[in-house]
Amino acid sequence: MRQIQIIITLSLRNVDSCLDFLGTLPKNIFFSPVSVSTALAALSVGARGETHRQLFSGLGFNSSQLTQTDVDQSFRTLLQTAKSDDTSKGTAVFVDNRFKPQPEFLEVLKQSYFAEGFNVDFTQTTESADTINKYVETKTNGKIDKLVESLDENTVMYLISYIYFKGRWETPFDPQDTREDHFHAPNAKVPVQMMYMEEDVDVYYDQAINTSVLHLPFNGTHSMLLMLPDDMARLENAISPGHVTKWLKLMESRKYEIYVPKFSIKTSYKLNNVLTEMGMADMFSGCANLTGISEGHQLAVSEVVHQATLDVDEAGATAAAATGFGIMLTSYVMYPVLKFDRPFMVMITERNIENILFMGKIINPNI
Numbered sequence: 001m002r003q004i005q006i007i008i009t010l011s012l013r014n015v016d017s018c019l020d021f022l023g024t025l026p027k028n029i030f031f032s033p034v035s036v037s038t039a040l041a042a043l044s045v046g047a048r049g050e051t052h053r054q055l056f057s058g059l060g061f062n063s064s065q066l067t068q069t070d071v072d073q074s075f076r077t078l079l080q081t082a083k084s085d086d087t088s089k090g091t092a093v094f095v096d097n098r099f100k101p102q103p104e105f106l107e108v109l110k111q112s113y114f115a116e117g118f119n120v121d122f123t124q125t126t127e128s129a130d131t132i133n134k135y136v137e138t139k140t141n142g143k144i145d146k147l148v149e150s151l152d153e154n155t156v157m158y159l160i161s162y163i164y165f166k167g168r169w170e171t172p173f174d175p176q177d178t179r180e181d182h183f184h185a186p187n188a189k190v191p192v193q194m195m196y197m198e199e200d201v202d203v204y205y206d207q208a209i210n211t212s213v214l215h216l217p218f219n220g221t222h223s224m225l226l227m228l229p230d231d232m233a234r235l236e237n238a239i240s241p242g243h244v245t246k247w248l249k250l251m252e253s254r255k256y257e258i259y260v261p262k263f264s265i266k267t268s269y270k271l272n273n274v275l276t277e278m279g280m281a282d283m284f285s286g287c288a289n290l291t292g293i294s295e296g297h298q299l300a301v302s303e304v305v306h307q308a309t310l311d312v313d314e315a316g317a318t319a320a321a322a323t324g325f326g327i328m329l330t331s332y333v334m335y336p337v338l339k340f341d342r343p344f345m346v347m348i349t350e351r352n353i354e355n356i357l358f359m360g361k362i363i364n365p366n367i
Helices: 015-023 033-044 049-058 068-081 103-113 125-139 232-238 241-250 272-277
Strands: 002-008 029-031 087-096 116-120 155-168 179-185 188-206 211-217 222-229 252-261 263-270 299-312 316-320 337-339 344-350 355-362
Touching: 029 033, 029 263, 029 299, 033 049, 033 068, 033 087, 033 103, 033 155, 033 299, 033 355, 068 087, 068 103, 087 103, 087 125, 103 116, 116 125, 125 155, 155 222, 155 355, 179 252, 188 241, 211 241, 222 232, 232 344, 263 272, 263 355, 272 299, 299 355
Parallel strands: 002 155, 002 299, 087 116, 252 337
Antiparallel strands: 029 355, 087 155, 155 316, 179 188, 188 211, 188 252, 211 222, 222 344, 263 299, 299 316, 344 355
């Protein structure tokens, strides 16, 4: 059986699906819902029958209400509006010289997903892997530098989705105020460089799930939401797209002392099992119906890989593919304290459309 490898470089635009994914993984988590959903939607262009239904269902799309054309047009709009000084999104398809996909499939990828197309010789596995890795490294400004570890000689196509974001805080932290502190990870207290500021910030405490939410805007239209729950499992099980809308609507501005750790994390996942559990099993098996890509070959997806990175410092955040906060009142300062010194969740969002670009959970910022 010939195979297609789908490489998801930075991450289910559909938030419910992304939260299902989040809950299945332990320890630090960071990924891009936008990148995952873009890659799977692009694959659905070439899927038919039950394989197509599973992809739509897994992405949260109702096939009785949405057509493939509707989805394609939505992603075209999403990717068009994504182009800015601080964000870049896109797709690419690498096709083996021996393999001839349906022209209609490639045309939709080009028109709706702005896919760049490249011909490669997948029999030259090392050279092909280097070509893909260099492309991804360039598109993510060096943050994802080795996406492909190895290539199956039966691979005939790689479908890639990437996203890169670099934002500068609207109100930056002063590096002179950064001090060594401790972060209370599970079963350990680890040293961190803790940033500090005293500013008016937007905060909301969600009593229903006992979670404090801090809104830190970047210059432009993006923001970081930091969420510090009393119970992480409760937040993960309860959180929904509606929470983000509610938090942004009900936040109130007040002066706080803010403590946020500097950290850098890099994550790498193989998503075959996760996507199978979410109901997208056929694309990995002999039952795969990808005849919209090619009618002359029996195709299946061999592997879905996702990598993401996040760097947070005094100037801002850089992500290629999260975080929460705590509230404490002290008796010796004028203002309440927001200190992220225990496990928290993070999102990077587009404020104007409340779209989640990146999402994660920080259990230990030193890992």
